Amino acid sequence: MGFPDYYAILNLEDAATSEAVEFAYRQLAILYHPDNPQKPGTPEECHERYQQLADAYYILSDKERRKSYDRVRGGNRATKQWQLAKVDASSVFANVYEDLLKPEMEKPSMLWSVLGGISGATLGFIAANIPGALAGSVAGANLGRLRDIKGQSVYDTFMQLDDTHRQTIIVAVSKSLAQNVGIGSIGQLIL
Numbered sequence: 001m002g003f004p005d006y007y008a009i010l011n012l013e014d015a016a017t018s019e020a021v022e023f024a025y026r027q028l029a030i031l032y033h034p035d036n037p038q039k040p041g042t043p044e045e046c047h048e049r050y051q052q053l054a055d056a057y058y059i060l061s062d063k064e065r066r067k068s069y070d071r072v073r074g075g076n077r078a079t080k081q082w083q084l085a086k087v088d089a090s091s092v093f094a095n096v097y098e099d100l101l102k103p104e105m106e107k108p109s110m111l112w113s114v115l116g117g118i119s120g121a122t123l124g125f126i127a128a129n130i131p132g133a134l135a136g137s138v139a140g141a142n143l144g145r146l147r148d149i150k151g152q153s154v155y156d157t158f159m160q161l162d163d164t165h166r167q168t169i170i171v172a173v174s175k176s177l178a179q180n181v182g183i184g185s186i187g188q189l190i191l
Helices: 019-030 045-058 064-075 089-096 111-150 154-159 163-181 185-190
Strands: none
Touching: 019 045, 089 185, 111 154, 154 163
């Protein structure tokens, strides 16, 4: 293969911005992606084009690599040393589309977890002094974390579960309360 014209591969002008490079790559990578059932061309042609797109994006998306590429590209290519990019096309694609490929709530906020911990500690202290505050803060933080992850109240999340799952949770919570709070026979009545 001769010296690659990465700008032409991405259908870009030499002065394209980094945003234009990413936009062009996104559009073309989806078109030539191996899993696209409507690929333009044979699987082999599309695979080769997909790899070229990844190589072009790898070079043009990084300022230093792009500057080095432009220097070599502008000079006498026959006398210049240039390491042709051969990157893992799937990794480049995953990095560019990372925000779309990972779950929306992968990094939930901690607001409700913190508020739940504080509220639980307060209620626990009212009910059972220091030991109650410790148990309440843990329980409140866990309930708050559930709200942070699900984006809705614990009750709404609970009500979306099937009956068997809800019953299992109620039994587990009842047993936990009976053991940790020492309500003994009251806990047995709930079961």
